[in-house]
Amino acid sequence: MKFTKATNYALHTMLMLVAASPVKPIGVQQLAETQGVSPTYLSKILTRLVKAGMIESVSGANGGYRLFRNKEDITFLDIIHAIEGTTSLFECNFVHGDECSIQAVMKEAEEKMELHLRNTKLMDLAPMQTKV
Amino acid sequence: MKFTKATNYALHTMLMLVAASPVKPIGVQQLAETQGVSPTYLSKILTRLVKAGMIESVSGANGGYRLFRNKEDITFLDIIHAIEGTTSLFECNFVHGDECSIQAVMKEAEEKMELHLRNTKLMDLAPMQTKV
DNA sequence: GATATTGTAGATACAATAAGTCTGTAATTG
């Protein structure tokens, strides 16, 4: 029960991208070096963000990644869901009717967390100095 | 990023225990059989609840487990913390000052979830039919 | 069009954690 490191990398990368030019892409090499992670691995993570329609990749010389959606629209939850998936945190093989109280409690708790993550947009902390 | 099955077992077991007699303990064998899990494994999980001061174990013939604390006091969060630990869901090796915005957002989101789990007590859904 | 540059996909390897088993030991009952 922990967020994966991939989520950490994704969040930091996205913060760099919102701070960067929306037209000139940034190479994965630079993004990876800043975070101390291998370019191929980070690329694999970013591909999930591409497939989620959040960023865009540009092949070829001077290629890289840049934002695709409006930076004002991207929430923490978008990124986390793209990396961790959207399945419920609490799973139960059995199905004891829709009235199962345990799942109801757990699901509601999860939604409280998601609500906060959905209400916090990347831009909300863009003034932050993206160190590392 | 998922709750472990151990948490699932712990929650179900606790629900059985609050529904049972507070004086006559229930053997792990019965608790395990109801949930379709091996007794030794469940015992290992329940030991963590014992160490958390939530339940009490009774050795010897006719032994087993029974509640220790007031059933009205036990929250979902108590159980989850006893099993999953209390460390933050989002961890970062670096320390970029206390003002790190990413960690602040993630931590706050986590606390939203915990708040709900802390406010929900086992008794709140005791009338539920504890199937399987 | 040739070549260098960059991202993509898949196979693979390694590590960490989760999930579960086994065995022996200690405590309690009767």
Next chain:
DNA sequence: CAATTACAGACTTATTGTATCTACAATATC
């Protein structure tokens, strides 16, 4: 004492996370 029951620790196995390597596809520049 003998039967019952929980406890502790070592151990095994399965699953997932983390990361690398390599071959390939797309693009830019000359």
